[in-house]
Amino acid sequence: MKALKIFPALLAAACALGGQAHVFAQDWPSKPVRILVGSAPGGGTDAMARAVADRLGPLLKQPVVVENRPGVSNTLAADVTAKSTDGHTMVMGVSTAHAIAPHLLKLGYDNNKDLVPVVFVGAVPNVLVVTNSLPADSVQSLIRLAKAKPGQLNYATSGAGSTQHIAAEMFKDQAGVFITHIPYRGSGPALVDLVGGQVQLSFDTMPAVIGQVKAGRIRALAVASAQRNPQLPNVPTMAEAGLQGVEMSAWYGIYMPAATPKAVQDRVYAEVTKVLAMPETQTRLGAIGADLTPMTQAQFAAFHVAENKRYGELIARKNIKLD
Known part of the structure; x- marks a missing residue:
């Protein structure tokens, strides 16, 4: 993996940070640490x-x-974290x-x-998946079906x-179709209904769908990324499937309350970086299609700003609104 070429130097820097943080934050953590997640299990x-929590505990x-x-669009966990004052709460943030x-x-x-x-x-790509009972075996056949049944297909x-x-809104815009949005409280319950045929399609993330796809319970029609994903090598990209301009990936990172002492931030950065460099972690997350190319904390902060700008412009340009 590309990440393996980058991690050694970053890990060395993280270890140095970890040593410095230890001097200033020797008493942290003094109790169990919480990682909040803004969606349901699965x-x-x-x-x-x-994947992070399982290996982080022994280090801390x-x-x-x-x-x-x-x-609330994954923001409830972020809200609780932002207002937390116990010094031991963080959130696994997601681009959503x-x-x-x-x-x-x-x-x-x-x-x-x-x-x-x-x-x-x-980061992981989103994948266009459909329920097995849907008579569409490609992106183009799905588009034809959606045009023949406007509003009758649910995602x-x-x-x-x-x-x-x-x-999905990008897909609707580029394909010129009308499909109906059914929001759930997380990918887990959404996939239960997709497998059961209560909804017909989804543009969920690779970690959520990969197990169901490989088990043959749902079908993947395309990945919404620039290149094919190694975990689904026979599944085309949206562009290869004949639909340009539909690229979407979800990214993940740990956020903490802004009042968190920098020494504690440095400790968390150092220890989580160690976890991400572990072969077991890379294998575990690689199996669900994740790209683990690392960033420094400063790079992550700049990335946060850039992604807000990118999505803000995209949402305004396509006039995307909540249902």
Whole structure:
């Protein structure tokens, strides 16, 4: 993986930061650490959080507990974290909450001031998947079906304003079709209904759908990325399938309350970077199609700003609104 070529130097720097942070934050953590997740179990954010938490606890010498707080386009967990004062709460942020929702919702916290980006974890592509009973075996046949049945095909998302929602709106715009949005409180329940045929399609993230696709319970028609994904090598990109301009990936990273001491941020950055460099973690997340190319904390902060600008412009240009 490309990440393996970059991690050694970054890991060395992280270890140095970890040593410095230890001097100034020797008593942290003094109790169990919480990683909040803004969606239900079974989705990409949950998978990322648990992969980190499982290895982070021994490094911090305290339990690291994942808590699911689904709702409000993944922002409920971010809201709780932003207002937390216990010094031991962080959120596994996702682009839905930290780059998309701020342009669609009135939040109870300031996305750019009340939370600080600490560690970039990785990114995964969205995938167009359909229920097995749907008579469409390609993107083009799906478009023909949707045009023949305007408004009768339903697409599931993990919530309004999610990457799934934005990807579907881009698809509708480029394909010239009308499909109906059915928002859920996370990818887990959305996929249950997709497998059961209650909804016909979804543009969910790779970690959420890869197991169901490989088990043959749903079908993947295209990946919404510039290149094919190694986990689904026979599935074309949207462009290869004849639909230009539909590219969408979800990214994940740990955010902490802005009042968190820099020494503690440095400790979290150092230890999570160690976790991400572990072969077991890279294998686990690579199996769900994740790109783990690392960033420094400063790079992550700049990326946060750039992604907000990109999505803000995209949402305004395509006049995307919540249902």
